[in-house]
Amino acid sequence: MSEYKKYVCVVCGFIYDEKLGDPENDIPPGTRWADVPDDWVCPDCGAAKVDFDLMVI
Amino acid sequence: MDVLVVGSGIAGVSFAEEFRKLAPDHSVTLLTAETLGYYSRPLLSHGFTRDDIETRIILRRFDQLEQTGIRVLSGREAVALDPAGHRLDCRAEPDQTASLAYDRLVLAPGSAALIPPPFLGTPEKFKVLNSLTDLIGLRRLRDEVRCSGSQPRWAVIGGGLIGCEAASDLARAGDRVTLFHALPRLMERQLVEEDSADLLAVLQNDHVDVRLDAQVQGFAGEPANLAVVTQGGMEDGFHGILVACGFKPRIEVARNAGIATRRGIVVDTFLATDASDVYAIGDAAECADGRLYAYVTPIRSQALWLARHLAGLTQEPWQPPAFKPKAKVHGFTAVHPYLF
Numbered sequence: 001m002s003e004y005k006k007y008v009c010v011v012c013g014f015i016y017d018e019k020l021g022d023p024e025n026d027i028p029p030g031t032r033w034a035d036v037p038d039d040w041v042c043p044d045c046g047a048a049k050v051d052f053d054l055m056v057i
Numbered sequence: 058m059d060v061l062v063v064g065s066g067i068a069g070v071s072f073a074e075e076f077r078k079l080a081p082d083h084s085v086t087l088l089t090a091e092t093l094g095y096y097s098r099p100l101l102s103h104g105f106t107r108d109d110i111e112t113r114i115i116l117r118r119f120d121q122l123e124q125t126g127i128r129v130l131s132g133r134e135a136v137a138l139d140p141a142g143h144r145l146d147c148r149a150e151p152d153q154t155a156s157l158a159y160d161r162l163v164l165a166p167g168s169a170a171l172i173p174p175p176f177l178g179t180p181e182k183f184k185v186l187n188s189l190t191d192l193i194g195l196r197r198l199r200d201e202v203r204c205s206g207s208q209p210r211w212a213v214i215g216g217g218l219i220g221c222e223a224a225s226d227l228a229r230a231g232d233r234v235t236l237f238h239a240l241p242r243l244m245e246r247q248l249v250e251e252d253s254a255d256l257l258a259v260l261q262n263d264h265v266d267v268r269l270d271a272q273v274q275g276f277a278g279e280p281a282n283l284a285v286v287t288q289g290g291m292e293d294g295f296h297g298i299l300v301a302c303g304f305k306p307r308i309e310v311a312r313n314a315g316i317a318t319r320r321g322i323v324v325d326t327f328l329a330t331d332a333s334d335v336y337a338i339g340d341a342a343e344c345a346d347g348r349l350y351a352y353v354t355p356i357r358s359q360a361l362w363l364a365r366h367l368a369g370l371t372q373e374p375w376q377p378p379a380f381k382p383k384a385k386v387h388g389f390t391a392v393h394p395y396l397f
Contacts, residue, residue, distance in 0.1 A: 011067060011353050012097040013116055039381060045099035046383040048354045 006055040007033055012045035016052060058083040060367065061145060061157055063135050063310075064165035065089035066098055067353060068339030068360050070117070072163055073127045075364035083368075086128040086157065088135060088147055094118040096189045099353060102222035103385055104192045105230040111193060130157075135166070138314035140332035161367055164311060164322060164330075164337040165360075168304035168351070175275050176214075176300060182276035182283055183214070183298040186223055195297065199232065202281075202296045208233055212285045212295045214273050216243040218384050220301035221256060225386040228263040235266040235292070237273050237285060247382060252391040259389040304351060306341035321349045326374035328363050338363055346377070354380035 004019040016022065016036070021029040025043055027036055040049055060076060062069045065087055073085050095117040104110045119129045130147065136154065137146040145162060148154045170185035185191055202209040209232040213224045216238025224236040242253035243260075260267055271287050276298055278284035284293035308318040317323040317331045321343030328336050328344075338359040340351040350356055355377050362375045382395045
């Protein structure tokens with residue numbers, strides 16, 4: 001199991017953390033980015049999944 | 058090649074950053090009336106429930122943009138365009154204008170808040186939520202009212218997307234909110250009837266007092282006791298009145314230069330205006346399908362496409378992407394797809 005990654009919404013700065021998921025929108029903790037549905041949107045600003053970039057720390 | 062971009066919202070900044078990446082040999086200048094940096098406009102209507110919003114909303118300071126090689130001219134307004142001479146005049150101080158030459162001009166000026174004519178005579182009685190400066194002003198007003206020991210009481214005028222979002226967020230922040238909407242159901246331009254009814258129930262559950270079919274005719278009263286005048290009479294006791302009746306694309310500079318405009322700046326499928334080397338993107342651009350795209354996903358798509366196009370990487374016309382608008386009303390999820 002590789003470590004969890006984070007993806008940042010380029011529009012509003014919201015961070016999708018694979019470890020935490022987005023339980024409020026039916027994405028359970030531990031959901032990999034690849035498994036997040038394409039029609040999921042940023043919970044803060046409504047941006048699409050394509051508007052997220054992998055966070056490089 | 059010198060590329061001049063007007064506007065530092067999602068459209069202008071996304072374009073400038075992408076074009077810098079794709080075509081580092083060309084120069085990019087970003088002209089903006091803003092002074093507080095590049096911030097997330099979609100978060101404005103969520104700016105009351107979060108204590109850290111005034112710093113968190115800033116995505117990039119202007120000096121950070123400059124570090125990527127974009128020249129930023131902030132606090133300056135575009136005032137006149139000469140498409141034949143490829144020059145744009147801008148103004149910082151009232152008497153201080155400068156003229157900028159360009160090879161390509163990208164207009165991404167965004168929109169102002171739309172103010173219905175009956176309200177224009179009393180600008181001191183209401184506020185709008187269209188910029189970070191507006192948000193900071195509204196937050197200061199809330200703080201003052203709360204410091205005086207009162208619960209802030211707001212009238213929100215307009216039950217469209219922004220009005221519903223702001224009413225929801227103010228109510229969740231602990232304020233009393235009355236939402237006036239001229240039509241019989243909320244967000245009628247985005248939602249089917251069933252979802253409008255759900256939205257009404259969600260807002261009422263958060264103690265937002267929703268007045269449908271309420272035609273607001275004007276405002277009266279004094280700063281701490283403002284009044285909303287409707288066809289049914291007058292309601293007073295508001296600390297603030299927030300007008301959220303839609304957006305008005307900033308087309309004046311283009312129109313005065315003789316560029317074709319309707320509601321927005323008219324562009325073809327290559328996002329080009331009818332003036333050579335002048336393009337328009339964002340919610341001020343009226344696209345070939347007659348639409349103004351006022352949502353994040355298509356606007357970013359326009360910006361990234363235009364960067365590729367001007368970098369010589371694509372000759373295919375811009376195609377609007379599939380996208381799903383979503384109102385950020387606490388506790389509300391539409392069952393049916395949004396209308397657009």
